[in-house]
Amino acid sequence: xxxxxxxxxxxxxxxxxxxxxxxxxxxxxxxxxxxxxxxxxxxxxxxxxxxxxxxxxxxxxxxxxxxxxxxxxxxxxxxxxxxxxxxxxxxxxxxxxxxxxxxxxxxxxxxxxxxxxxxxxxxxxxxxxx
Amino acid sequence: xxxxxxxxxxxxxxxxxxxxxxxxxxxxxxxxxxxxxxxxxxxxxxxxxxxxxxxxxxxxxxxxxxxxxxxxxxxxxxxxxxxxxxxxxxxxxxxxxxxxxxxxxxxxxxxxxxxxxxxxxxxxxxxxxxxxxxxxxxxxxxxxxxxxxxxxxxxxxxxxxxxxxxxxxxxxxxxxxxxxxxxxxxxxxxxxxxxxxxxxxxxxxxxxxxxxxxxxxxxxxxxxxxxxxxxxxxxxxxxxxxxxxxxxxxxxxxxxxxxxxxxxxxxxxxxxxxxxxxxxxxxxxxxxxxxxxxxxxxxxxxxxxxxxxxxxxxxxxxxxxxxxxxxxxxxxxxxxxxxxxxxxxxxxxxxxxxxxxxxxxxxxxxxxxxxxxxxxxxxxxxxxxxxxxxxxxxxxxxxxxxxxxxxxxxxxxxxxxxxxxxxxxxxxxxxxxxxxxxxxxxxxxxxxxxxxxxxxxxxxxxxxxxxxxxxxxxxxxxxxxxxxxxxxxxxxxxxxxxxxxxx
Numbered sequence: 277x278x279x280x281x282x283x284x285x286x287x288x289x290x291x292x293x294x295x296x297x298x299x300x301x302x303x304x305x306x307x308x309x310x311x312x313x314x315x316x317x318x319x320x321x322x323x324x325x326x327x328x329x330x331x332x333x334x335x336x337x338x339x340x341x342x343x344x345x346x347x348x349x350x351x352x353x354x355x356x357x358x359x360x361x362x363x364x365x366x367x368x369x370x371x372x373x374x375x376x377x378x379x380x381x382x383x384x385x386x387x388x389x390x391x392x393x394x395x396x397x398x399x400x401x402x403x404x405x406x
Numbered sequence: 407x408x409x410x411x412x413x414x415x416x417x418x419x420x421x422x423x424x425x426x427x428x429x430x431x432x433x434x435x436x437x438x439x440x441x442x443x444x445x446x447x448x449x450x451x452x453x454x455x456x457x458x459x460x461x462x463x464x465x466x467x468x469x470x471x472x473x474x475x476x477x478x479x480x481x482x483x484x485x486x487x488x489x490x491x492x493x494x495x496x497x498x499x500x501x502x503x504x505x506x507x508x509x510x511x512x513x514x515x516x517x518x519x520x521x522x523x524x525x526x527x528x529x530x531x532x533x534x535x536x537x538x539x540x541x542x543x544x545x546x547x548x549x550x551x552x553x554x555x556x557x558x559x560x561x562x563x564x565x566x567x568x569x570x571x572x573x574x575x576x577x578x579x580x581x582x583x584x585x586x587x588x589x590x591x592x593x594x595x596x597x598x599x600x601x602x603x604x605x606x607x608x609x610x611x612x613x614x615x616x617x618x619x620x621x622x623x624x625x626x627x628x629x630x631x632x633x634x635x636x637x638x639x640x641x642x643x644x645x646x647x648x649x650x651x652x653x654x655x656x657x658x659x660x661x662x663x664x665x666x667x668x669x670x671x672x673x674x675x676x677x678x679x680x681x682x683x684x685x686x687x688x689x690x691x692x693x694x695x696x697x698x699x700x701x702x703x704x705x706x707x708x709x710x711x712x713x714x715x716x717x718x719x720x721x722x723x724x725x726x727x728x729x730x731x732x733x734x735x736x737x738x739x740x741x742x743x744x745x746x747x748x749x750x751x752x753x754x755x756x757x758x759x760x761x762x763x764x765x766x767x768x769x770x771x772x773x774x775x776x777x778x779x780x781x782x783x784x785x786x787x788x789x790x791x792x793x794x795x796x797x798x799x800x801x802x803x804x805x806x807x808x809x810x811x812x813x814x815x816x817x818x819x820x821x822x823x824x825x826x827x828x829x830x831x832x833x834x835x836x837x838x839x840x841x842x843x844x845x846x847x848x849x850x851x852x853x854x855x856x857x858x859x860x861x862x863x864x865x866x867x868x869x870x871x872x873x874x875x876x877x878x879x880x881x882x883x884x885x886x887x888x889x890x891x892x893x894x895x896x897x898x899x900x901x902x903x904x905x906x907x908x909x
């Protein structure tokens with residue numbers, strides 16, 4: 277079976293490394309991008325099935341990045357990750373979905389099973405749409 | 407010849423009789439003169455002995471006469487007679503004097519006005535027409551009546567009324583500390599009537615620990631030192647301590663001797679409370695933004711750490727010391743995540759729709775939730791619920807959180823024979839009162855004021871984040887409720903919550 281290709285975009289390196297570690301055990305092939313420029317370069321070179329995007333990064337907002345990726349490049353599903361707890365989180369999520377992201381999101385700190393659930397839900401949702 | 411003689415005789419008689427008449431007339435005139443003289447003297451004496459400055463002027467505004475008081479008061483000299491009154495520079499400047507006099511002379515109407523001299527004394531100037539016996543108006547009479555005392559008395563009466571009815575306490579105190587005046591404001595604030603207060607000393611209003619300091623202050627006042635307004639404490643008739651803002655005014659007698667001082671005191675106890683509440687709510691809102699920032703910053707690395715630890719843990723053989731270490735690491739992450747999660751309660755007010763909540767049901771739901779912990783610590787729960795209790799409006803999750811934190815706290819504070827009474831009551835004033843009464847270790851008096859502050863905890867080690875009660879307070883207040891606490895060391899704690907009910 278073809279390995280699912282995953283890109284993890286977060287400016288906190290340990291998040292990327294840890295998700296890669298966790299998903300590697302489950303048979304995913306993971307790449308890491310610590311900023312959006314690198315991320316976009318990588319997406320141009322490789323077709324990713326799943327992209328994890330952090331909401332608040334130093335140089336870009338996850339919702340904006342999601343918009344750019346959706347508009348110019350082809351990826352499978354995009355899943356938002358965040359440790360933000362503001363009252364407007366729901367609205368941000370709605371915007372993320374509007375921008376082409378997936379409705380299942382990950383609230384930090386999360387467990388490996390949360391990641392797998394989000395992936396499953398997103399793939400299911402995509403399958404339904406397709 | 408004879409006839410000539412006779413004629414002469416007749417003429418002589420006539421002359422004699424004329425002479426008689428003239429003499430009589432002369433006598434009469436002389437008498438009249440004397441009378442006029444008397445009148446003149448009378449009038450002059452009258453004029454001179456009246457202690458009111460009087461100036462008479464003609465139609466031409468020239469001075470005709472003035473009395474000695476006027477001479478002194480207006481600094482006139484005898485030579486001023488004949489000069490226009492408007493040409494002399496009197497001690498008293500009277501605006502429109504010329505116009506006033508002309509009006510009086512022409513309209514025959516007396517005029518008067520209150521004026522102030524250069525020393526600040528008040529006078530009533532009256533200008534009346536000068537009438538001759540033939541009712542001709544020949545000028546005007548100007549009088550100046552000193553009304554300074556009258557005016558000042560009226561002013562004093564007004565001031566006295568202001569002070570008497572002031573909401574601020576105004577008292578006069580002599581340098582022995584004896585209270586010599588006491589207004590209604592003082593009665594309202596401190597509770598003693600004027601009659602009682604006048605037998606009291608100011609020191610009866612001062613808390614014991616402040617007396618030394620206040621005595622020193624009175625000494626300084628007595629020395630004539632200026633004292634800035636200051637905040638201090640007073641004891642009222644019911645022995646309650648009040649915060650007051652005091653302004654001191656030194657009183658001198660006419661000779662300039664310092665005789666007493668007045669204290670104007672405003673009760674700022676409530677203001678203090680409001681201020682404290684405001685500071686508290688500002689603290690909470692600052693706390694909210696810090697919480698949001700901290701949560702965001704910490705959640706990412708924490709997420710990475712946790713995932714990584716778990717990934718390593720899975721690769722490690724169960725039962726080894728490494729595996730145990732990974733469990734410890736995971737627990738530590740869990741603990742940090744817990745605190746960040748609790749912080750989030752400050753950061754986001756409830757956003758789910760407002761529910762109508764029955765507090766009895768909310769408490770029951772929470773008791774089910776933590777039945778395990780209650781059983782584990784064998785704590786006896788005594789439910790004293792009011793049946794058919796009216797609803798309150800609020801966020802179910804948050805009210806549950808309030809109840810959960812309070813029950814959790816109670817459980818943690820009790821060791822053996824723990825008993826928690828949870829009482830709900832519908833009070834008369836449309837309030838729902840909820841009480842949590844435990845028999846645990848209680849709270850030390852010095853800590854009572856701090857327990858609602860974030861990060862204040864007496865729980866040892868990892869047991870408490872110090873956020874539980876701070877969250878409870880902020881959630882209760884978000885529901886427009888109040889929370890208070892009563893406790894004595896080793897006598898347990900009672901938390902009393904009050905919410906508005908929906909009728």
